[in-house]
Amino acid sequence: MEEKKFDLNSLIGFVLLGAIMLWWMWSNQPTPEEIEAEKNAKTEEVQNVTESDKTTTFDTTSEEITQATDSISLVKAQTQLGAFAYSATLTDSETVLENDLLRLVISNKGGQIKEALLKNYVTYDSLPLYIIKDNNSSFNLNFGTSDNRTLNTKDLFFEPSLTTNGENQVLSMKLKVDNNKFLEYLYEIKPNEYMVDFNVRSQGLSSTFNTSQQVNLDWGLEAFRKEKSIRYENQQTEMYYEKEDESIDYLSIGGEDDAEEVNVNWVAYKQHFFSTILITEQAFDKANLASKTLVVDEEVDTTFTKAFSLKAPLALQNGELSYNMNWYIGPNDYQILKKYDRNIKEIVNLGWGIFGYINRLVFVPVFNFLQGFIGNYGLIIILLTIVVRIIMSPLVYKSYLSSAKMKVLKPEMEEINKRLPGKENAMKRQQETMAVQSKAGVSPLAGCIPAVLQMPVFFALFRFFPSNIDLRQKGFLWADDLSAYDSVFELPFHIPMYGSHISLFPILASVAIFFYMRMSQSQQMGMQQPTQEGMPDMQKMMKMMMYFSPVMMLIFFNMYASSLSLYYFVSNLLTIIIMLIIKHYIIDEDKILAQIEENKKKPKKQGKFRTRLNDAMKQAQDQQAKQKKKK
CATH class of the missing domain: 2.70.98.90 (Beta-galactosidase; Chain A, domain 5)
Known part of the structure; x- marks a missing residue:
């Protein structure tokens, strides 16, 4: 293969050709006089153009630019959006x-x-x-x-x-x-x-x-x-x-x-x-x-x-x-x-099941009725509470009457406990206690059933007030919004579960609950049997509940709707008043005792439940005696 050699003659030729071109361009450039003359000629030409010609020229240029821009945008839109351009x-x-x-x-x-x-x-x-x-x-x-x-x-x-x-x-x-x-x-x-x-x-x-x-x-x-x-x-x-x-x-x-x-x-x-x-x-x-x-x-x-x-x-x-x-x-x-x-x-x-039915069928219609002629929503809540308490007062009476009957029977039950002491006589003691209650026509459950029947109303109203938009931003006394908490004092710090403010209605409700539970406890303690071996001390538990419930109300309701606290305050206050009226003007313990003595004289037919319960207790007692003999 032939080796390429450097060609000096070709290089000299290219250099001379470039020099000739540079000389030609320099020698043919216009002089300063020619440049000035051409500039003056263009200025004169622009001045001779009419105003209409100027406008036409400008508009045509703008339209062309707009059309070109729209065309570009449309093409871009069609690329991105297709049919929806x-x-x-x-x-x-x-x-x-x-x-x-x-x-x-x-x-x-x-x-x-x-x-x-x-x-x-x-x-x-x-x-x-x-x-x-x-x-x-x-x-x-x-x-x-x-x-x-x-x-x-x-x-x-x-x-x-x-x-x-x-x-x-x-x-x-x-x-x-x-x-x-x-x-x-x-x-x-x-x-x-x-x-x-x-x-x-x-x-x-x-x-x-x-x-x-x-x-x-x-x-x-x-x-x-x-x-x-x-x-x-x-x-x-x-x-x-x-x-x-x-x-x-x-x-x-x-x-x-x-x-x-x-x-x-x-x-x-x-x-x-x-x-x-x-x-x-x-x-x-x-x-x-x-x-x-x-x-x-x-x-x-x-x-x-x-x-x-x-x-x-x-x-x-x-x-x-x-x-x-x-x-x-x-x-x-x-x-x-x-x-x-x-x-x-x-x-x-408004709550599920029975709670929702109570709200829809009772409290919503009653609230709307009261709302029709009373403008103050705090008064509506108070009137609604009075209506509820009047309707529930027979249950309060039944509960209090049962407590009074159990109180009259307490000496007989204490006598049974003294005669049959000890854990080994627990079954027999319970059997004789139930026999005494049966002859007197008294049931321990009679005091619990009214309280249980009141629970649906309690939970129904627990849902009713927070869900009622009619209470929103309606004030009563110091509460400016019955659908929110009432604040009488702002704390400089935050208490977990309680908040950073003090609400007054929950305090009043807690005080009312305390006195209500204290009255109920004193009545129940009068009928309470002595604590038996192996059984929890009910009096201590009731005392704990008496303090625990108001404290929980105070903490839990501090952030809740003030309408709810107002209801519970008025409700418990009315319940206390009703209980005092029943105690001092309706219940007569001497009459109750006389009635119990009359009931004892009458032949008492035992129901199927009572018979089965007595049989079960007797069997348990026999089993206990057999185990004792084996030991």
């Missing part, structure tokens, strides 16, 4: 729907509710009460397209159209492909209603949707704090839902995420006294529900209490969406919710 030509705007109760601001970005204001309510610190504001809520449909794109409606712009249907306002929000192909959210608000009609449907999109990919609904909300007590409000803030079989359930958690997958007819984000409920005629299948507590420290002011989310696949019918739904955005008022035939009244927690 029209959305990119719209801008962010808002439409207002409102009536006398509710004001909704609908954003055309996502076609969703941006603000929801309840006009007739304010927060605990007198600010307008918003359920939705400042992006605390998001409603989104996620779907795939036939050209393999995945889109989210919350990121796309809908075209709004506001019309009226009689007195109703109707807002159509359309996510368009063109005039004949679109996804539509249809809102309709009626006068004096918290319920808003909401329909989701598509038209002409059967070939645009990717039918192999699910359309997913995603609705989330962070619940604003609205009430005085963060801890109390957080306890009452829960997610309720109705299953497809129309049974009601809820998610209530502490600090961790809680989730459930279930078919649902509606989902309610309950925020103590207010709720946002999404109702659907066609059930959401396999909906994923989740709730999370956002309150880190209940003593630190916070914006949110809980975060809720609903994720559910939406079914396509012949390739199209069609869901008739409703939004309820309003108060948890049992009377308002009751008129809607969708079972949503169950989010008002």
Whole structure:
């Protein structure tokens, strides 16, 4: 192979050629005089152009730039959005729907509710009460397209159209492909209603949707704090839902995420006294529900209490969406919710089983009746308490009468205990005691049954007052809000389980409970049998309860609704008065003793239960005697 050698002649030729070109460019450049002359000529030409020519030239240039920009944007939108590129030509705007109760601001970005204001309510610190504001809520449909794109409606712009249907306002929000192909959210608000009609449907999109990919609904909300007590409000803030079989359930958690997958007819984000409920005629299948507590420290002011989310696949019918739904955005008022035939009244927690029946059939109607002609809600609670105590007074009388009878029989029972001492005679002693009680026509259970019968009323009212929105921000005496705690003194420190304030109504209720239990204990101690071997000292236990119950009331109710403490204070005060009246003006122990003596003379037929009990005790006594002989 021939070796390449350096060519000196070629290098000299290239250098000379470059020198010639540089000389030619330098010698042909214009002189300073020629440059100045050309500049003056151009200036004169510009000055000779007419004003109309200038305008025409400018407008043409701007239009060309705009067209070029729009073309670039459209190409970019088509690349990102495909068939829904029209959305990119719209801008962010808002439409207002409102009536006398509710004001909704609908954003055309996502076609969703941006603000929801309840006009007739304010927060605990007198600010307008918003359920939705400042992006605390998001409603989104996620779907795939036939050209393999995945889109989210919350990121796309809908075209709004506001019309009226009689007195109703109707807002159509359309996510368009063109005039004949679109996804539509249809809102309709009626006068004096918290319920808003909401329909989701598509038209002409059967070939645009990717039918192999699910359309997913995603609705989330962070619940604003609205009430005085963060801890109390957080306890009452829960997610309720109705299953497809129309049974009601809820998610209530502490600090961790809680989730459930279930078919649902509606989902309610309950925020103590207010709720946002999404109702659907066609059930959401396999909906994923989740709730999370956002309150880190209940003593630190916070914006949110809980975060809720609903994720559910939406079914396509012949390739199209069609869901008739409703939004309820309003108060948890049992009377308002009751008129809607969708079972949503169950989010008002009036208690389960018999407690709920007592509230719905007795306390709600009585409270509404009193509310009709009395404006002071503290007086309504007092009158309601008086009604309850009058109705329950026969049970108090029965309980006190039983105690008085047992007190009259106490000397005979003490005689039995002296005659049959020791652990070995326990069965026989108990048998003779029961025989004496049977002959006298006295039952130890007679004093317990009235107390047990009063328990459902106690627990029913425990649910009734905290759930009653009519008490919200209604004052009485020193309490400025009967639905929240009454604070008469703010502590400079926080006491665990108690709080950083002192409530007066729980103190009064605790004092009343103490004296009530003391009176009950003195009556029961009069009828109490001496403590037997191997048995706990009942007197000591009762003394402990006498102090323990008021202390628990004092601690537990310090953060609860003052209406509840007011009820228990008045209720126990009335019970004490009734017991004093029964003791001094109705019960006569001499008459009771005479009646017992008369009962002893009458032949007493034993019931089946008493016979079986006596037989069982006799068998136990015989077995005990046999074991003693063996030893």
